[in-house]
Each structure stands twice: as C-alpha cells, then as structure tokens.
Amino acid sequence: MRPTFPWVLVQSVAVKPFVVNVADLMHRPGVRRTEHLVGITAAMTVAATDVVDQAALEVESKLEPAGLGILATGWAQVDWQSLCRRCEQPVVGTTRAEFQEQFEPGADPDGDTFPMSRDQVDLELVAREAILLDLPLAPVCREECAGLCPTCGADLNDGACTCVPVAPDPRWAALDVLFTPGTQHTEEG
Ligand SMILES: [Zn+2]
Numbered sequence: 001m002r003p004t005f006p007w008v009l010v011q012s013v014a015v016k017p018f019v020v021n022v023a024d025l026m027h028r029p030g031v032r033r034t035e036h037l038v039g040i041t042a043a044m045t046v047a048a049t050d051v052v053d054q055a056a057l058e059v060e061s062k063l064e065p066a067g068l069g070i071l072a073t074g075w076a077q078v079d080w081q082s083l084c085r086r087c088e089q090p091v092v093g094t095t096r097a098e099f100q101e102q103f104e105p106g107a108d109p110d111g112d113t114f115p116m117s118r119d120q121v122d123l124e125l126v127a128r129e130a131i132l133l134d135l136p137l138a139p140v141c142r143e144e145c146a147g148l149c150p151t152c153g154a155d156l157n158d159g160a161c162t163c164v165p166v167a168p169d170p171r172w173a174a175l176d177v178l179f180t181p182g183t184q185h186t187e188e189g
C-alpha cells in the first residue's frame with residue numbers, strides 16, 4: 001500500500017482556499033451547506049478598471065446537489081480601482097457580484113457549466129466570472145463630478161476655467177427642446 005502524504009493536502013488547501021470538497025453533498029438531494037471563504041486572487045482587468053494582483057476575495061456560497069453535480073448560489077466580493085470617466089482621477093470601490101452556477105464532472109470548460117473533479121469544486125472560478133461581469137466599465141468618482149474642460153483640460157471640480165463655452169450644435173437644439181421636461185408638443189389640427 002502506498003503511503004499518503006498529508007502535507008500535500010494541507011499545502012493544496014492553503015494555495016487554493018476556494019476549492020471545496022463536496023463529497024458529502026454528491027447525489028444526496030435535500031442536503032446543503034454554506035461556505036464562507038476568504039483568500040487572495042489574481043489580477044483582473046475590465047476596460048479601465050483593475051482588481052490588483054493578490055486582492056482579497058470573499059466568497060459566500062450555498063452548495064447543494066443538482067443534476068450530476070453541485071449547484072452553487074451566492075456572492076463574491078472584491079475591491080477594485082479605476083479612473084473617473086469624467087475627471088480621470090483615481091476612484092476605488094467594492095463589487096459584490098451574485099452568482100448561481102452549476103458544477104458538473106467532465107463539464108466542457110467553454111460550456112454553460114463549470115467542471116469539477118474528485119468531488120471538489122473551485123468557487124474561485126465562479127467568483128471571478130461573476131466579478132468580471134459586475135466590475136464597473138466606466139465609473140465616476142462621484143455622481144456630481146464636473147469633469148474636465150473639453151478645451152483646456154482643467155478639472156472643473158476645482159472651479160470654472162476661463163474658456164468660452166462651446167456653442168451647442170444647432171442641429172441638436174431642436175432635439176433639446178423636444179426632450180426638455182415640461183415642454184409639450186402636441187399636434188393641433
Ligand atoms: Zn470625477
């Protein structure tokens with residue numbers, strides 16, 4: 001009989017904190033468990049928004065048998081950093097992305113379900129996919145951010161610049177009237 005090496009298991013758990021053994025759940029309808037996991041994850045980037053490398057990732061997921069595998073329902077939370085789309089100053093935030101995903105043995109990595117093996121699911125896979133879909137593509141530092149002057153580039157949050165405002169295109173003026181709340185245009189005939 002070959003000896004077993006417990007330290008191998010300990011090491012793999014430490015490196016992959018989001019890998020969960022679900023042998024106790026497989027093929028046992030009605031049994032469920034909730035996992036709350038905290039660890040670090042690798043960098044992610046969507047448009048101008050980054051999750052830094054080694055970012056703290058928090059995942060909570062209900063796990064229950066479904067079909068040939070496991071249904072994972074929960075949320076994943078991570079901090080992100082980006083640039084304000086109006087004033088280009090740094091902006092940071094936190095995303096909490098919800099997910100409901102199915103793990104199946106032998107699942108096609110390009111398919112709708114996530115692969116699992118040896119009665120283990122890797123919740124980092126679903127967490128990262130949910131976060132990638134949830135990261136803000138073009139955040140603002142605050143809703144009332146005044147942005148940059150399109151002419152001189154001054155940050156208008158620091159006060160008005162001396163540029164003369166660019167006159168709006170007259171072709172848009174008619175539309176402005178149409179869409180200005182309170183003005184009514186009715187056909188009279
Ligand atoms: Zn801003």
Ligand SMILES: [Zn+2]
Nearest residue numbers: 149152161163
């Ligand atoms: Zn200006």
